[in-house]
Amino acid sequence: MLNRKLLALLLLASFAAPGLAHAQETExxxxxxxxxxxxxxxxxxxxxxxxxxxxxxxxxxxNMTDFKGLSGLAPFQEISVIQKRFMPKTxxxxxxxxxxxxxxxxxxxxxxxxxxxxxFLTEEWGVEFNYFGLTTTDREAVKxxxxxxxxKTESLSFPKSYMGLDLVYAxxxxxxxxxxxxxxxxxxxxxxGYGTTNTSSGDNAGTIHVATGQIFAITKSVxxxxxxxxxFYNATVEDSANKKETNSFNNLFLTVGMSWFxxxxxxx
Numbered sequence: 001m002l003n004r005k006l007l008a009l010l011l012l013a014s015f016a017a018p019g020l021a022h023a024q025e026t027e028x029x030x031x032x033x034x035x036x037x038x039x040x041x042x043x044x045x046x047x048x049x050x051x052x053x054x055x056x057x058x059x060x061x062x063n064m065t066d067f068k069g070l071s072g073l074a075p076f077q078e079i080s081v082i083q084k085r086f087m088p089k090t091x092x093x094x095x096x097x098x099x100x101x102x103x104x105x106x107x108x109x110x111x112x113x114x115x116x117x118x119x120f121l122t123e124e125w126g127v128e129f130n131y132f133g134l135t136t137t138d139r140e141a142v143k144x145x146x147x148x149x150x151x152k153t154e155s156l157s158f159p160k161s162y163m164g165l166d167l168v169y170a171x172x173x174x175x176x177x178x179x180x181x182x183x184x185x186x187x188x189x190x191x192x193g194y195g196t197t198n199t200s201s202g203d204n205a206g207t208i209h210v211a212t213g214q215i216f217a218i219t220k221s222v223x224x225x226x227x228x229x230x231x232f233y234n235a236t237v238e239d240s241a242n243k244k245e246t247n248s249f250n251n252l253f254l255t256v257g258m259s260w261f262x263x264x265x266x267x268x
Contacts, residue, residue: 087185087261088266090123095260098114098255098257099255100254103253107138108156112134114133125170126168130165136158136160157199157235159198162231170215171190195209197235203236207231210229214227226254230251234247
């Protein structure tokens with residue numbers, strides 16, 4: 001009888017041993033998980049980069065509708081973009097050479113060459129010397145007056161040359177595209193000055209000169225330039241009765257050519 005009770009006790013112990021071992025293993029695993037969690041909490045956290053975007057969960061939580069922080073940004077008028085000019089003019093000389101034509105004379109075809117020498121005190125202000133050497137031929141209207149109507153045309157004066165000094169003001173600096181191939185910087189300028197016009201009647205007439213045009217930078221020293229120049233002067237001519245009289249004249253010149261800036265540019 002005793003042997004049967006002992007045998008039953010051994011069998012019960014054999015069935016209970018695996019469950020007990022499993023419970024001990026589970027308890028040990030739970031202890032390890034708790035220790036790992038505590039270590040992660042105690043470890044220092046890395047700060048996100050300054051320029052990183054907010055996490056999706058944070059953005060979702062804030063609902064991306066709180067823009068109160070934008071009031072602390074600097075106003076746009078206090079933000080400047082600093083960019084060096086491609087072809088600065090300050091402290092540099094400009095030597096220009098090109099061709100010109102008078103566009104508003106109904107009696108004569110006047111063309112010639114132009115030389116300009118300038119110096120820029122700043123990017124906006126400069127002084128410039130101008131010389132126009134001109135040659136003139138009669139238009140068909142003048143030939144018809146002379147041959148068909150025997151009308152004397154000596155009273156129709158035309159310029160033979162002009163020289164003068166201008167004050168140049170270049171308030172506008174910009175950029176434009178050339179067929180979407182390159183960016184071309186340019187200066188828009190205005191000029192006014194005084195000089196003398198040598199006329200076909202032999203006068204050296206005092207002349208008021210005004211001009212406007214653009215300078216397109218090709219390199220840091222070479223540029224394409226065009227302008228309209230308008231000269232106003234009074235010249236003495238002879239009328240049909242060989243009497244001298246003073247008449248007012250004006251010539252509108254269209255000039256195109258190339259400029260060379262020197263010395264080499266010194267950037268800021």
